[in-house]
Amino acid sequence: MSGDTLGVPAGGNSDRASVVGLSVKTKLLMAGLAVALPILLSSCGSSEAPPTQAAATTPGVLVEDAWVRATIGAKDTTMTAAFMSLTNPGKSDISLTSATSPVAGMVQLHEMSMKDGKMVMQEKTGGIKVPAESHAHLAPSGDHVMLMGLKQPLKPGDEVPVTLRFSDGSSHDLTVPVKAFTEEEEHYHPSTTPSPTP
């Protein structure tokens, strides 16, 4: 099987499916990009960004490099995680506050933390903060978007729609590729896993 675009009606919206990180909120994104250039360059160089430029618009969060871990072959095929990089070119912190996906009964924002010497996963209260002029990297063993109550196993080559909502009121509709990845077994299958409530 070479996979499917999941969670979209038959006939699909693949015409309109945009590449991850480049959502339908194109205008917002482009504004973000235009401002991102001077600020991000300044953050690793010496030149100073003109402060008025960022104040002129309120750029949203830029989403890049999103992917979802395949569940085919996993012990538990009802849950997985989405990972991505979030960049906030603006002057104020923005948080990823929630996410939804038609392939999952429930989606939560999770963090990993040490508890009694063991790495455990728990819901991240207040969402995932993307600091001003900086990044948040959602990656295996770190913060992630947890997809629970999956309606079907996800295999490499599939695409899943994911919608992200941010504290500045913006949202991003993503089409996220499913990729194979060998995960540390305990990370996403801890005994304390909250049972999904679709």
Add this chain to the structure above:
Amino acid sequence: MTGRPSRRQLFGYAGAAAAGAAVTGGFVALDNDDPVVVARYVDPHGDHQPAIAAASPKHAELVALTLLPTTDKAGLGRLMRLWTNDIVALSAGRPAPGDTAPELSVPGVALTVTAGFGPKVFTMPGLVKPRGFSEVPVMSHDRLQPGWSGGDLLVLVGADDAVSVVHAVRRLVADAAPFAKPLWRQTGFWNGTGPDGQPVTGRNLFNQVDGTGNPAPGTPEFDSTVWSPDGWTSLVVRRIQLNLDTWDELTRSEQERAVGRKLSNGAPLNGTAEHDELDLEKRDADGRLVIAENAHARLSHHSVNDGRRIFRKGLNYVQDNGPTRESGLIFLSYQADLVSQFLPLLARLDAADALNEWTTTIGSAAFAIPPGFHEGGWLGQKLLS
């Protein structure tokens, strides 16, 4: 991972953001403290896939893949979106999403990826073959080996650094696994930089300056040679063995006569500088044509081919097998219309080229190269939507 980003992470994003500035694939200095260190970033976005008009990479690998029977038009679309994501990340020096070895992706190595579709793709229902695209027929001098020929998809990765090329190929091939499997791989190298750091034409392993006759990128001549009106081009890949042993038995003047150019700088035998015009009528004191009747430069010159031109690129290769080494050239030809521009030229060279005595083509493949993609778009979007 949400803490203070590392310097490297910021570089990755700065590289991505600089895309808007470095529209022409320009040079981005990453380290202000050391002006000698100039890292290169080629913006993956644009009307055309950017590597085609860019200088030849130092290191490159081509992988042809065969589509799995289950891969339909929709699946091919998913693969192209997947690859597009990977290309954007890898070009900026970020790991491809889901990379299991993320530290192997580094910025500043001018990494480029070019993707194309083989003839079989256009037999899928609803997919229209670009005008002038076809397979390349077997020529009389060809000794094709199936292991180097054909393919339904092509990915061509180039960079200043071989590690980066190998790693990018590993990711692109791994991510393609649900859709396609490799058919052949070819690794090559090219030196397109002179001792002063300036771009030069580069040499094949026959010691010939190779590619002098090309139209220059950025000129109307280049555009009309390479791009079809809807932004496609085609790429012919031919693996050509060079028999260095018998070539080395020739005198230098015999070698120059076979190609019609001077070995020292690529100048036509009637001239002194590389880009001097060929004088195809000029004769020496004995009445012999200075550029011989069967010289490669004459037979491939556009003035004797009804003005037909191609845009040639090359990669040297070596293939080792125990103590023996095969040497050759991965011949790459880009043209808007393969049928009307490339095939007549190939037939002419096959029939008479003096170089045929020392060269044997052992692999041949043709790919239609879709236009580039812009922010929010993906490779082959118009074809596959």
